[in-house]
Amino acid sequence: MKKIFLIFKNKKIMYKLKDDIVQKIIDCEVQRQEDGLEMIASENYVSKEVMMACSNVFTNKYSEGYVGKRYYGGQENVDQIELLAQQRALKIFNLDENVWHVNVQALSGGPANLAVYLGVLNPGDTILSMDLSAGGHLSHGHKLNGSGIYYNIISYGVKKDDYLIDYDDIEQKALKYKPSLILAGFSAYPREIDWNMFNKIANKVQEKYGYKPILMADIAHIAGLIAGGVSSSPFPYFDIITSTTHKTLRGPRGGIIFCKKEFQKNIDRGVFPGIQGGPHENIIVAKAVAFGEILNSDFKKYTENVIQNAKTFAYELQKLGWNIITGGTDNHIVLMDITTKNNKETGLGGKIAEENLDNIGISCNKNVLPFDNRKPMDPSGIRFGTSAITSRGLGQNEIISIAQIIDQSLSNINNPDKLIKLKREIKNICSKFPLNY
Ligand SMILES: Cc1ncc(COP(=O)(O)O)c(C=O)c1O
Structure with missing residues (x-):
């Protein structure tokens, strides 16, 4: 069995744990990843830089709150790294910082989604989202997930003849059920999404009922493809956009939430104190490094x-x-x-x-x-x-x-x-x- 410290010996970058039992399990996982092909659609290999950046002294630090407004002292470096991660996150999607806010504290994709619901909805409000069997995600309304427990979920699906999103179904349901939030986001949908169609549907609700449902996109899978400019982007049409950072974005395991400035307070409150305590600033370091790689590589x-x-x-x-x-x-x-x-x-x-x-x-x-x-x-x-x-x-x-x-x-x-x-x-x-x- 190849030992992890031997692989890294020459580069002197990887620490071999003194805990032999844990180290052995890590060694086995290194071997498994080396010898096999990772074709799970939600996974990726981070760079050495991102891997190393996950392990740093910020793991020692509590920093509840946000930049400039924390509940503990000693935050001057925490604030710098979080601000940098935010600035880079906006930059990779070419977002105007006067229009968009970004929360980089969400611990992962599922919690990011829950934080949004908590921040902008009331319990019992209606969410119109893609059915899990049609390619949606558990955190979009499964009955065992907080989304399905606390909110009224109406599902849309795909068409029987071609398995493409049924936009007519979405429109009919939006006009019938008057959702507070329409969610476009997918875990197993292999095709382009017509983001503007969601916007048009929300406008029709507005024409009929005098309010526009909040438009939320969960781009966990395709965020990197959008950042790379090879998939279409929801940013021109949507209010709130969530993502994981560890799939096509090739960052550490984590979540991220973009929102129009008008939702900033609600989103930040939804994350903290809504569903989280202290953010994992050590991982926010790695998010900043991953976003830097996107900006500075091809x-x-x-x-x-x-x-x-x-x-x-x-x-x-x-x-x-x-x-x-x-x-x-x-x-x-x-x-x-x-x-x-x-x-x-x-x-x-x-x-x-x-x-x-x-x-x-x-x-x-x-x-x-x-x-x-x-x-x-x-x-x-x-x-x-x-x-x-x-x-x-x-x-x-x-x-x-x-x-x-x-x-x-x-x-x-x-x-x-x-x-x-x-x-x-x-x-x-x-x-x-x-x-x-
Ligand atoms: C569309 C979508 N949203 C959210 C998530 C949940 O992310 P996490 O596993 O980081 O909580 C996933 C995970 O695969 C996903 O595909």
């Missing part, structure tokens, strides 16, 4: 490659007979129906497919498909993403090989010798693209 090229890789991957799987939901992708997500190949039943479900691919070194996740009649723990779909493998440097040739390996793996589920061979092929690809830590 991030556009990275995001173009992410999408090109996803498109090729979808195309290759289709050529091999697999059904790709919506017939392709416009972003980093590829959703595949695992239950049929060449229009014939495979006898497979998402659970066994996920396990099968995990065993040969490809991480991906089982995913409910729109109108799925299988259970969430063993649905009809698998979701892939190309953000992480693109960060690792894989390009078109490797993508074509990976599609073929996946096809062979799923077609030889009961053939251990074949699976061992495929695992070796994946390891061989990985060895050509070592993790750069």
